[in-house]
Amino acid sequence: xxxxxxxxxxxxxxxxxxxxxxxxxxxxxxxxxxxxxxxxxxxxxxxxxxxxxxxxxxxxxxxxxxxxxxxxxxxxxxxxxxxxxxxxxxxxxxxxxxxxxxxxxxxxxxxxxxxxxxxxxxxxxxxxxxxxxxxxxxxxxxxxxxxxxxxxxxxxxxxxxxxxxx
Amino acid sequence: xxxxxxxxxxxxxxxxxxxxxxxxxxxxxxxxxxxxxxxxxxxxxxxxxxxxxxxxxxxxxxxxxxxxxxxxxxxxxxxxxxxxxxxxxxxxxxxxxxxxxxxxxxxxxxxxxxxxx
Numbered sequence: 001x002x003x004x005x006x007x008x009x010x011x012x013x014x015x016x017x018x019x020x021x022x023x024x025x026x027x028x029x030x031x032x033x034x035x036x037x038x039x040x041x042x043x044x045x046x047x048x049x050x051x052x053x054x055x056x057x058x059x060x061x062x063x064x065x066x067x068x069x070x071x072x073x074x075x076x077x078x079x080x081x082x083x084x085x086x087x088x089x090x091x092x093x094x095x096x097x098x099x100x101x102x103x104x105x106x107x108x109x110x111x112x113x114x115x116x117x118x119x120x121x122x123x124x125x126x127x128x129x130x131x132x133x134x135x136x137x138x139x140x141x142x143x144x145x146x147x148x149x150x151x152x153x154x155x156x157x158x159x160x161x162x163x164x165x166x
Numbered sequence: 167x168x169x170x171x172x173x174x175x176x177x178x179x180x181x182x183x184x185x186x187x188x189x190x191x192x193x194x195x196x197x198x199x200x201x202x203x204x205x206x207x208x209x210x211x212x213x214x215x216x217x218x219x220x221x222x223x224x225x226x227x228x229x230x231x232x233x234x235x236x237x238x239x240x241x242x243x244x245x246x247x248x249x250x251x252x253x254x255x256x257x258x259x260x261x262x263x264x265x266x267x268x269x270x271x272x273x274x275x276x277x278x279x280x281x282x283x
Contacts, residue, residue, distance in 0.1 A: 012253055019175070026256055030263040034270075038262050048258035052251050 019136040024129045032120040035127060036094030039116060040064050050074070059083070066091055070099065086111070094118055101131070109138025170237045173217035178202060179210045183233065186220065190232035 013025045028035050038044045042060040050057055051074060059073035071085040083104040090098035097116045101108075110133075117128040133139035174180050178200065185196055193211065197204050211231055214220045219238070220231045 012256065024252070028256075028260065028263055030267055034263055034266045037266065038259055044262055044266075048255055048262050050255055050258065053254065 020133045020139055022131050022133075022139065026127050026129075028125045028127060029123075030125060031123055032118040032125040033094040035125040036118050039127075040097070045072075064088065064091060086114075089113075108133060110134040112138075169217045170219065170240065173213050173219055176210065176213075178206070179214055182207070182210055182214060183219065186231060186233045190230050192225075192228040192230050194228070196231070 011027055017023055038048070040062060042062050045062070046057045046060045049060075049072070054077040056075050057072065058075050059071060061069075061071045063069050066088055068088050069085060070088070071083070073081060073083040075081055084101060086100035086102055088097065088099045090096065095118055097114075099114050100111050101114045102111045112134070113132040115128075115130040115132070117126075117130075119126045119128070174183065181200060182196060185191060185199060193204065193207060196211075197207050200207060202210075211220060211222075215222060215231075217237065218234055221234050222229050222231050224230075
């Protein structure tokens with residue numbers, strides 16, 4: 001939706017409900033079964049889960065069943081490869097996915113546990129992406145890096161503070 | 167940057183920063199508003215001050231604290247970069263979803279026109 005371009009950014013919320021968690025929410029204008037598909041079908045995931053501009057996702061393997069594994073690999077323009085993977089612990093189509101997550105360059109201080117929740121209302125889907133770290137230190141270590149899942153802290157509200165100070 | 171994160175990660179310190187957003191305040195007023203004891207508030211203010219997030223001045227024996235914008239602006243730059251990365255992915259996802267919705271609508275239309283024939 002071009003007309004909504006700039007306001008989309010304001011729709012991405014990040015909070016830290018506990019000292020081991022980082023939670024991100026975003027609303028999508030589509031029913032949740034489609035949003036669920038876009039997060040779980042490799043041919044769809046590869047089209048959008050790309051991180052910063054210039055990155056591609058040559059590897060996206062998803063065995064969507066409890067105990068099944070997934071493997072993601074990204075390729076940067078300079079040839080850098082970044083990979084991660086894990087095991088599905090819980091799957092409720094099209095509502096909920098729980099999986100373990102471990103980056104090859106373990107910058108999250110050990111395995112994290114990810115929970116994706118898809119809640120539909122009026123044809124729109126609120127996606128909640130929660131990452132639970134092994135410890136507070138692990139989460140804070142993740143805060144120091146720039147890429148991927150865990151990075152954000154509960155500073156979305158800080159945005160307002162900053163704006164009011166500007 | 168890390169110092170800023172660490173200082174703000176504590177909820178009471180985050181609250182203090184929010185209070186000071188309204189303007190400089192003496193410690194006593196913050197104690198009342200936060201419902202904490204004075205030594206606790208002073209301890210949090212010391213951490214915020216060491217992180218460069220607040221400045222203090224003495225005015226007639228009262229210690230008045232104010233926000234220092236520099237570290238928060240640095241954080242904003244970082245935060246914006248992070249948000250842009252995710253938001254970039256999510257806007258691509260928006261486009262994929264529009265395509266899926268259009269595909270479904272078309273399939274429905276085709277089914278209907280076949281039925282009506």
